[in-house]
Amino acid sequence: MKKIKVAFFADILIEDFDGAVRTMYQLLYRIDTTRFDYMFIYGEGPENVLGFESFQIPAVSLPVNTNYSIALPVLVQSKLNKKLQAFNPDVIHIATPSFLGSFGLDYASRCGLPSLSIYHTHFISYVDYYFKHAPLFIKSIKQQVTKGHKSFYNRCDKVYVPSDSIRNELVDMGIYPDNMKIWKRGIDAGLFSPYKKDRGLIQRLVGNKNPTIIFASRLVWEKNLVTLFSIYDKLQALQTPVNLLVVGDGTARQACEVRMPNAIFTNNIDHQYLSVLYASADVFLFPSVSETYGNVVIEAMASGLPCVIADGGGSKDFIEQGVNGYKCSPYNADEYIEKIELILNNKELSAQFAANGLQCSKDLSWEQLAQVYFNDISNLVLKPQPQLVSA
Numbered sequence: 001m002k003k004i005k006v007a008f009f010a011d012i013l014i015e016d017f018d019g020a021v022r023t024m025y026q027l028l029y030r031i032d033t034t035r036f037d038y039m040f041i042y043g044e045g046p047e048n049v050l051g052f053e054s055f056q057i058p059a060v061s062l063p064v065n066t067n068y069s070i071a072l073p074v075l076v077q078s079k080l081n082k083k084l085q086a087f088n089p090d091v092i093h094i095a096t097p098s099f100l101g102s103f104g105l106d107y108a109s110r111c112g113l114p115s116l117s118i119y120h121t122h123f124i125s126y127v128d129y130y131f132k133h134a135p136l137f138i139k140s141i142k143q144q145v146t147k148g149h150k151s152f153y154n155r156c157d158k159v160y161v162p163s164d165s166i167r168n169e170l171v172d173m174g175i176y177p178d179n180m181k182i183w184k185r186g187i188d189a190g191l192f193s194p195y196k197k198d199r200g201l202i203q204r205l206v207g208n209k210n211p212t213i214i215f216a217s218r219l220v221w222e223k224n225l226v227t228l229f230s231i232y233d234k235l236q237a238l239q240t241p242v243n244l245l246v247v248g249d250g251t252a253r254q255a256c257e258v259r260m261p262n263a264i265f266t267n268n269i270d271h272q273y274l275s276v277l278y279a280s281a282d283v284f285l286f287p288s289v290s291e292t293y294g295n296v297v298i299e300a301m302a303s304g305l306p307c308v309i310a311d312g313g314g315s316k317d318f319i320e321q322g323v324n325g326y327k328c329s330p331y332n333a334d335e336y337i338e339k340i341e342l343i344l345n346n347k348e349l350s351a352q353f354a355a356n357g358l359q360c361s362k363d364l365s366w367e368q369l370a371q372v373y374f375n376d377i378s379n380l381v382l383k384p385q386p387q388l389v390s391a
Contacts, residue, residue: 003037004381007084009104010095011059011071013045016271018218019295020120023185024095030370036377039087041080043071043100055083057100067220067251071100081107089113090381095120097152105155114380117153118160118183119170121292150174157380160373162293163314183373185293186366187302191271194304194358196279205277206243206264211344213242214281214305216274216296219250223288224310230333231285232260238337242344245281247274278303282350283343289313289330298364301325301357306350308339324356 012018015025028050031038040049043059057071057080073080084107092108092115094101101117108115153159153175160183161167171177203209213235217223235242244263246256257265266277278284284300286309291297294315300307301318309315311327319325326339343350 001035003035004091004378005037005039005087005089006091006093006377007039007041007087007089007104007107008093008095009041009100010045011043011098011100012069013040013042013049015046017044019185019293020095022295023118023120026186026366027370027373030366030374032374036374039083039089041073041083041100041104044069053087055080067218070098073100073103077103091116091377093117093377094156097148102152105152109155114157114383115155116158116160116376116380117156119153119162119166119292146173154179157383158376163317165317166292166314181376183369184364185295185298186369187298187361187364188366189302189362192275192278192299192302192361194279194354196275196303198276198280201276202245202280205266206245208241208243210241210243211282212245212280213283213285213340214245214247214277214300215285216247216278216300217286217288219246219248219252219256221252222290224290224330225252225256227287227310227331227333227336228256228285229259231287231336232263234333234337235340236262238341240344244285245277247277274299275303278305281305283308283340285336285340286310286315287328287330287336288315291315294318298361302361304354304358306343306353307357308336308343318360320356323352324360325353 010024012021013024014021016022039053039055041055041057043057045056048054057073058075059069059071062068062070090113092104092113094104094115094117105115150173153170156179159180161170161180162184164182167180167182170180202212206212215228219225232244235244244260245266246263247266247269249268278300284305284307286294286297286307289310289312291313294313297307297309297315297318307319307325309319309325309327310330312330316327319327321327328335328339343353
């Protein structure tokens with residue numbers, strides 16, 4: 001049987017770099033090499049991706065966030081075209097609407113190939129944070145992002161979106177609803193589990209037996225850190241002492257440490273350690289509204305940890321208010337504090353949220369999601385493509 005060849009374009013393929021790349025690797029590790037062959041075209045990443053043909057593109061750091069880089073295919077355009085022609089792909093998979101993603105989409109159009117993209121990053125939600133010191137430009141920049149998204153995703157044959165909320169936002173941007181398909185994210189129930197609870201470990205980490213609230217995320221401004229700071233201030237004023245445990249690293253790490261001197265910071269940790277912290281804490285706090293999906297929220301729920309999150313972004317779709325957690329007005333620190341106190345002071349409510357959140361997470365399987373993805377890749381190849389008309 002002839003293998004289906006997939007050319008996979010991504011600016012960053014550093015494993016565990018962020019939620020988007022972790023999602024990609026959940027698929028990559030499940031490639032059936034008897035059915036599929038992949039070629040990876042990427043900027044930052046290993047010299048070789050899982051033994052498949054790999055072509056690395058020169059990349060530069062983004063000025064607004066130096067943790068991220070963007071690949072520049074124009075610098076190796078001729079060589080890249082030759083590589084693609086030799087590989088002769090059947091399908092194009094594009095991770096991001098970047099220079100590299102646009103190159104892949106243009107290649108698909110020229111060659112009459114089907115294309116698939118996964119909506120990983122809700123870029124438009126970042127604009128308010130990165131241009132907060134130039135507010136006059138925010139509206140026009142959002143209009144440009146919307147225009148770019150509409151142009152890019154409407155040229156894709158299939159676009160995976162993680163939630164109804166994100167799908168509705170994209171429809172409002174003018175992206176064709178028929179091209180979109182709800183495709184959530186999976187959870188490793190063997191890794192994230194309430195059975196990982198170790199109160200002794202978390203007590204040694206924070207230095208006391210007080211309740212612990214955990215915030216896990218990249219420490220970057222678009223995660224609504226300003227509201228986190230306000231919540232911290234109010235936590236410090238509570239009659240009952242509590243710990244704020246901050247897990248993660250990023251460009252705003254130093255600012256976070258200065259602004260929240262009594263919080264406990266872990267830096268980046270592996271998922272084994274994170275799973276224990278989730279299962280051993282008392283509340284998961286997440287005020288970010290920039291999430292396309294919010295992997296950390298479902299990880300916390302799978303660990304039996306009650307969640308208090310922002311009513312915004314893709315994460316909010318996980319929470320049924322007052323049933324398996326709480327959603328708060330994104331920038332209202334008082335509301336987060338009110339909900340946190342309700343959970344800390346009501347063991348029955350905490351147990352209810354833990355049980356219902358755990359049940360919600362059980363429906364998410366990477367094996368099932370990967371099967372959907374690979375079946376869709378196969379179906380795209382079988383679907384008749386428009387005939388190219390020569391000039």
